Amino acid sequence: MTVQQPNSFRTGPDERGHFGIYGGRFVAETLMPNILQLEAAYTAAKADPGFQKEMDHHLTHFVGRPSPLYFAERLTTKLGGAKIYFKREDLNHTGAHKVNNVTGQIMLAMRMGKKRIIAETGAGMHGVATATLCAKFGLDCIVYMGAVDVERQQPNVLRMKMLGAEVRAVTSGSHTLKDAMNEALRDWVTNVSDTFYCIGTVAGPHPYPAMVRDFQCIIGKETREQMQAAEGRLPDSLVACIGGGSNAMGLFHPFLDDRSVEIYGVEAAGHGIPSGKHAASVAGGRPGVLHGNRTYLLMDADGQITEAHSISAGLDYPGIGPEHSWLNDMGRVKFLSATDDEAVAAFQLCSQLEGIIPALEPAHALARVFDLAPKLPKDHLMVVNMSGRGDKDLASVEAYLASKKK
Amino acid sequence: MTTRIDRRFAALKAEGRAALVTFTMAGDPDYDTALAIAKALPKAGADVIELGMPFTDPMADGPAIQAAGLRALAAGQNMIKTLKLVREFRVSDNDTPIVLMGYYNPIYIYGVEKFLTDAIAAGVDGLIVVDLPPEEDEELCLPALKAGLNFIRLATPTTDDKRLPAVLNNTSGFVYYVSITGITGAAAPDATKVSAAVDRIKRHTKLPVAVGFGVRSAEQARAIAENADGVVVGSAIVDVLRGSLDKSGKAGSGTVKAVTDLVSALAEGVKSARRVPAK
Numbered sequence: 245m246t247v248q249q250p251n252s253f254r255t256g257p258d259e260r261g262h263f264g265i266y267g268g269r270f271v272a273e274t275l276m277p278n279i280l281q282l283e284a285a286y287t288a289a290k291a292d293p294g295f296q297k298e299m300d301h302h303l304t305h306f307v308g309r310p311s312p313l314y315f316a317e318r319l320t321t322k323l324g325g326a327k328i329y330f331k332r333e334d335l336n337h338t339g340a341h342k343v344n345n346v347t348g349q350i351m352l353a354m355r356m357g358k359k360r361i362i363a364e365t366g367a368g369m370h371g372v373a374t375a376t377l378c379a380k381f382g383l384d385c386i387v388y389m390g391a392v393d394v395e396r397q398q399p400n401v402l403r404m405k406m407l408g409a410e411v412r413a414v415t416s417g418s419h420t421l422k423d424a425m426n427e428a429l430r431d432w433v434t435n436v437s438d439t440f441y442c443i444g445t446v447a448g449p450h451p452y453p454a455m456v457r458d459f460q461c462i463i464g465k466e467t468r469e470q471m472q473a474a475e476g477r478l479p480d481s482l483v484a485c486i487g488g489g490s491n492a493m494g495l496f497h498p499f500l501d502d503r504s505v506e507i508y509g510v511e512a513a514g515h516g517i518p519s520g521k522h523a524a525s526v527a528g529g530r531p532g533v534l535h536g537n538r539t540y541l542l543m544d545a546d547g548q549i550t551e552a553h554s555i556s557a558g559l560d561y562p563g564i565g566p567e568h569s570w571l572n573d574m575g576r577v578k579f580l581s582a583t584d585d586e587a588v589a590a591f592q593l594c595s596q597l598e599g600i601i602p603a604l605e606p607a608h609a610l611a612r613v614f615d616l617a618p619k620l621p622k623d624h625l626m627v628v629n630m631s632g633r634g635d636k637d638l639a640s641v642e643a644y645l646a647s648k649k650k
Numbered sequence: 651m652t653t654r655i656d657r658r659f660a661a662l663k664a665e666g667r668a669a670l671v672t673f674t675m676a677g678d679p680d681y682d683t684a685l686a687i688a689k690a691l692p693k694a695g696a697d698v699i700e701l702g703m704p705f706t707d708p709m710a711d712g713p714a715i716q717a718a719g720l721r722a723l724a725a726g727q728n729m730i731k732t733l734k735l736v737r738e739f740r741v742s743d744n745d746t747p748i749v750l751m752g753y754y755n756p757i758y759i760y761g762v763e764k765f766l767t768d769a770i771a772a773g774v775d776g777l778i779v780v781d782l783p784p785e786e787d788e789e790l791c792l793p794a795l796k797a798g799l800n801f802i803r804l805a806t807p808t809t810d811d812k813r814l815p816a817v818l819n820n821t822s823g824f825v826y827y828v829s830i831t832g833i834t835g836a837a838a839p840d841a842t843k844v845s846a847a848v849d850r851i852k853r854h855t856k857l858p859v860a861v862g863f864g865v866r867s868a869e870q871a872r873a874i875a876e877n878a879d880g881v882v883v884g885s886a887i888v889d890v891l892r893g894s895l896d897k898s899g900k901a902g903s904g905t906v907k908a909v910t911d912l913v914s915a916l917a918e919g920v921k922s923a924r925r926v927p928a929k
Contacts, residue, residue, distance in 0.1 A: 260785065270754060270781040272710040274806040274831055277813060416716055422707065429709040434832040436808055533755045533781065534707060546728040547759030549706045 253500035253576050256567060261450020261537075264573065266566035269449040271536045274433045283451045285356050290458070295351065302347050306380065307337050309344075309462065313470035313627070318597045326481070326620035328613060329474075330600070330630040331467050331495060338376050340369040340603065340632030341463060341491040342444060348459035350377040353440035360384045360435065363442045364428040366393055366421035366487065367558030367605065368400025369632050370444030375409035385409040388427040390420035393557045399636045418551040421487075421561045425535050445488025446565030449536030453565050460494025467627055468498055475625055481506040483616070484629035485609040486579075487523065487559035489568045491631035500576060508616070509568060510609045512554035513581035523552035525564040526572050526579040539566040555584040555644060556604035558632070582611035588644055590614060591634060603632035604640065654747040654775045655800050655823040658697060659858040659879060668875035669697035670920045671860050672913055673751065673884030675718035676701045676735050677727025678891065683901040684722070687891075687909050688739050692746045694910035695917025698860075698880065699739075700778070703732050703752030710780045712835035714885040717892065721899065729760045733772040740773035749802060749823070751778040754790065762790055766797040776800030776823045784816045791820050800824075805851055807831050814854050824858040824880060825851055832863065835885025839864045841873040845926075848878050868919030875923035883916055 256263040269279060289295040303309040312335065316328045333341035353361060361383050365371030371387040378385035387404055391413040394401055404411050417423035425448075432441045446453045446460070471479050482499060484492035486509040499505045514522035522528055525540040532541040534549060542550045542562035552562040571577040582590070590610035595601045602610060609628050617626060634641075652660075662669050672691055677684050691699055704719035704727050711719070736748055750769065757765050757779065769777075777794055784791075784803070791801045800823030808831060809817050818825065827847060829839030839861070848859050861874050862882025871881045887909055894908035895901060 269783065269785045271783060272780050272806075273783050273804045273817065274710075274808050274828065276783045276785065277808045277810065416713070417706065426707055426709045430712075430833045433710060434836065436831050533753075533758055535709070536781075541755075543755070543759065545759075547705075547756035548723060549755070 247573065247575050249574055253571065253574065254497065256570065257450060257454055261454070263567045263570035265531065266539050266569040267450055267453060267537050269536060270533050270538070271449045272433060274436060278436055279449050285352060286451055286455050289352055289355060298351060299348060303344070303462065307343050307347060308335065310466045310470070311335050313467060313474060316598050319594065322597060323614065323617040325622065326617040326624040326626040327622065328617060329471070329479070329625065329627045331463060331627055333463060333491065333629060333631045334600070334602065334633035338369070338373045339635070340373070341460065341494060342370040343373040343376070344462055344494065345444065345456050345459040345490060346370070346373040346377050346442060349440070349442045350381060350383070353383070353442070354381060356440065358438060358440035360439045361442050362386045362388065362428050362431050362439055363444060364388045364421065364424040365444060366424070366560055367556065367603070368393065368397040368404065368636060369558060371409070371411070372400050372403045372407070374442050375404040375407035378409065379407045386431070387411050388414050388424040388431070390424045391415045392419040393421065396640050397557050397636055398639070420552070421557070422549065429535070445490040446493045446567060447488045447535060447537055447539065447563060453537065453567055456490055457493045457497055457567065460490050461497050463491065463494035463629065464496065464498035467495060471625065471627070478502055478505060479625040479627045480504070481508065481624065481626045483508045483510065483609045483613055483626065485510050485559060485605045485631065486564060486568060487512070487561050487605065488563070489565040491629050493565060493567060495627070495629045496577060507577045508612065509577050509579050510612045511579060511581040512556055512559035512608055513583040514553035516583050517581060521553035522581070523554040523559050523561060524581045525562060526569070527581050529562070531569065534563055537566045539569045540564050540572070555587060555640060556608065558603070558605040559608065580612045582608040584644070586611035588641055591637070591641055600630065601634035602630055603634045604637045606631045653800055653823065654745065655698065655749070658747050659824060662697060663879070666925055668878055668920050668923060669860065669880035670695055670871070670917050671698040671700055671862070671880050671882040672696040672887055673700040673702060673882060674887060674891070674909070675704055675715065675722050676732040677704060677722030677725055678718045678888070679721050679895055679899060679901050679905070680725040681727065681731055681735065683905055685735050685738055686906050688735065689742065690906055690910050691913060692743060694913040696746070696913055698747045698749065700749045700751045700882065700884070701732065701736065703729065703750055703756055705753040705756055708753060710833055712833040712885060714835045714888045714892070718888045729756050733768050736772040736774055747775040748773065749776040749778055750774055752780070754779050754781050757790060762793055766794055766799065770797060770799060774799065776802050778802045778804065778826060780804065784820065787820055795820060795822060802826050804828050807847065811850070814851065818855045821857065824860050825855060826882065827851060827859055827861045827878070828863045829861050830864050834863055837864055838866070838870065839874070841870070844874055845877040868915045871916050871919035872923045875920040877926045881920055887912055
């Protein structure tokens with residue numbers, strides 16, 4: 245089947261929040277007025293140069309942007325093909341790309357006069373970023389986190405608590421990220437007048453997917469400039485891991501209309517796609533409606549959402565941002581996947597070759613770089629989004645390797 | 651075109667009382683018990699039956715209804731069986747309206763056209779789909795109305811006068827007023843505030859207004875039935891059902907009776923309400 249491609253991939257969503265058939269506003273009526281209010285506030289903020297100026301100030305002085313575009317020399321030599329650069333989002337304050345989006349949303353919350361912030365988190369990086377900005381600006385912060393994730397991401401739980409946030413362990417459903425999002429939505433329905441829901445990825449009801457994307461696009465914009473400065477041209481390919489897909493969208497979006505740039509999203513294949521125990525919504529799912537949007541989801545034949553499986557808590561979600569679903573169908577982004585085994589191997593190799601301990605999430609992207617790069621010429625410029633650092637994952641990786649030895 | 655829902659509310663209006671609308675989850679705790687409960691509800695005093703379509707991720711429901719959905723799914727409930735339950739109910743009752751309530755994804759995956767055809771054939775009268783606001787009317791609301799089903803919309807305390815017409819447009823059967831900002835089975839509604847909200851909605855529509863979320867006792871049902879056209883009780887019924895299960899979560903010998911006893915008491919509450927004259 246050939247797909248009719250649009251003139252531009254960067255004009256979505258439409259006024260009702262649709263990217264093709266994806267996106268939308270599938271929420272309870274109680275939330276609709278809030279969502280419309282948020283959309284209006286965001287539209288006004290976007291048009292206000294003062295808002296952007298204030299964002300830029302915090303991104304420079306608090307987050308520490310721009311993040312470097314780093315030439316991974318030993319990895320490049322080892323793989324013997326494409327020249328590999330890392331976009332070092334792991335060097336941001338709080339240790340991941342999540343803070344870019346949170347900075348924007350918290351500033352918006354303050355403009356809207358909302359003093360109580362709620363968030364969902366998987367690996368805890370979004371929770372930590374939200375707790376951090378709430379501490380900085382003196383806002384109440386409640387983070388919903390699946391009980392399973394509270395267990396496997398203890399360092400981030402301790403960080404959030406130290407920052408003054410309340411971490412609520414979620415024991416409904418499968419005790420992971422999707423259930424944390426359900427609980428956050430239930431909180432929002434209950435405390436709708438004073439509460440701002442700070443969603444951590446490019447998913448949820450419109451305007452979240454577009455708004456979070458806009459806040460994350462700083463990643464791709466900087467990458468363009470930095471690659472121009474380093475090599476005098478655009479990169480040839482981009483690779484990023486995808487759970488909900490905010491780090492990937494932030495890197496990809498500014499390049500979507502540069503047709504020469506190949507774009508790869510890497511989903512978590514867990515124990516392997518055929519095993520059914522994975523978190524690859526595009527490879528192993530189909531379009532459905534959950535958490536406010538239509539998108540690729542993992543589900544059974546009856547439309548019941550199935551549990552995602554991944555060693556990476558940040559990718560352990562049975563859906564994906566709606567714009568990614570559309571970019572997949574349009575053929576603009578190629579979706580690949582990497583298993584737990586492959587991600588852990590990449591985690592170790594990157595640590596030992598480059599002196600950079602990656603988070604398990606970008607380790608999935610690295611795993612595919614290992615087979616993409618060697619087949620490419622030496623003048624091929626490849627950018628991998630190093631979306632977060634791996635300190636939080638050391639215990640998980642240690643336990644995983646110990647279990648493999650048995 | 652009148653539906654069973656229209657006829658039932660018209661008859662109750664003539665009687666001068668509000669409707670008791672009960673919510674139970676299809677397939678909770680198992681198909682046969684859920685069918686036996688549904689069949690027993692009208693005699694116990696339910697005027698309109700809401701049947702939950704179980705979903706793994708019910709984002710507007712509290713713990714009681716979440717657990718009911720998971721019990722039903724664990725017992726093998728799915729959309730085919732939910733429609734079968736309605737069909738079997740209709741064999742012996744062709745008057746009591748049945749409204750299916752749930753979330754969009756199981757309907758979307760079943761296929762909207764096929765779902766509407768099969769639901770009508772089974773004897774369903776109306777739909778309440780929590781995650782389909784007016785902004786998404788093209789998905790299911792408009793096709794359902796065209797096919798002859800009632801599409802019952804939720805109005806909430808956050809639905810202001812400016813937004814209310816959009817919510818009421820394309821609503822039929824009755825309007826479901828959500829008495830609290832919150833999830834099902836959470837806080838108790840304030841009867842005075844609810845009464846004012848019902849009046850506010852009635853200024854915008856001729857449709858009956860039923861009130862739900864947080865109504866647990868006969869006394870609360872009575873207070874709300876003074877002004878509203880219907881009282882919806884869900885979590886309290888589901889809780890009583892859960893309390894009747896044996897240790898392994900299976901239906902006990904008293905499960906059906908536990909539910910009908912509560913429903914009878916609620917019905918008494920609704921019937922004893924002193925109706926406020928229509929304004």
